[in-house]
Amino acid sequence: IASFLLLVGATAVAGLIISARILRTVRNVSNAVKSMSKGDFTYILDASAPKEIISFNRDFNCTVRKLEEAKVELELTMGKLEDTNRALVEHQEELLERRKLTAMRLLASEIAHEVSNPLSSVIIYLGMLQESLSADDPKKADLSFMLNETMRCQALLRELVDFARREPLQLKRASPAKIIMDALDSARKQNNGRQVR
Numbered sequence: 105i106a107s108f109l110l111l112v113g114a115t116a117v118a119g120l121i122i123s124a125r126i127l128r129t130v131r132n133v134s135n136a137v138k139s140m141s142k143g144d145f146t147y148i149l150d151a152s153a154p155k156e157i158i159s160f161n162r163d164f165n166c167t168v169r170k171l172e173e174a175k176v177e178l179e180l181t182m183g184k185l186e187d188t189n190r191a192l193v194e195h196q197e198e199l200l201e202r203r204k205l206t207a208m209r210l211l212a213s214e215i216a217h218e219v220s221n222p223l224s225s226v227i228i229y230l231g232m233l234q235e236s237l238s239a240d241d242p243k244k245a246d247l248s249f250m251l252n253e254t255m256r257c258q259a260l261l262r263e264l265v266d267f268a269r270r271e272p273l274q275l276k277r278a279s280p281a282k283i284i285m286d287a288l289d290s291a292r293k294q295n296n297g298r299q300v301r
Contacts, residue, residue: 133164209267216261223258230254249293252286 234247291300 129160136164136168209269212264212267213269216264220258220261220265223254223261227251227254227258246293249289253290256286 230247230251234244234251237244237247
């Protein structure tokens with residue numbers, strides 16, 4: 105009876121020790137799963153358990169490491185995708201601006217072409233009218249001014265056509281004094297009789 109009781113007691117103690125280890129390991133696995141659900145993949149199970157549980161721990165820890173590596177790789181991929189998306193949006197905006205500029209160039213070319221023909225006729229008729237007047241006629245100066253302004257408009261239209269054709273920029277010498285005098289003449293004619301000085 106004593107041997108039987110000793111055997112039962114030893115079995116109970118061994119069962120308690122083993123079950124305590126198993127319960128501790130299950131708690132550790134539970135805690136590891138909880139920390140993984142919160143995004144923390146650094147929880148590592150201890151190795152103080154029977155061989156089967158140690159094998160399970162090893163596999164579990166390997167899985168946790170792989171999950172952590174997969175998470176890091178996923179974050180890197182998401183970062184690359186965000187960068188690519190940002191670059192794509194910038195490229196799309198640049199392409200849209202180019203299309204707008206192309207449409208504007210085409211419109212400018214069409215407008216310049218349509219306005220240039222009537223201006224040429226006006227220049228011819230103003231030139232003929234100016235030539236028909238005598239040299240001392242006071243209207244001759246007004247006609248000369250009108251002819252110059254019309255020719256200036258035609259030059260602006262040519263520049264608009266050059267812009268539409270994407271001609272390279274061509275620099276030329278200009279006299280600031282002449283530009284200012286032309287502007288003053290234009291302002292004088294527009295404000296004639298208004299006592300503007």
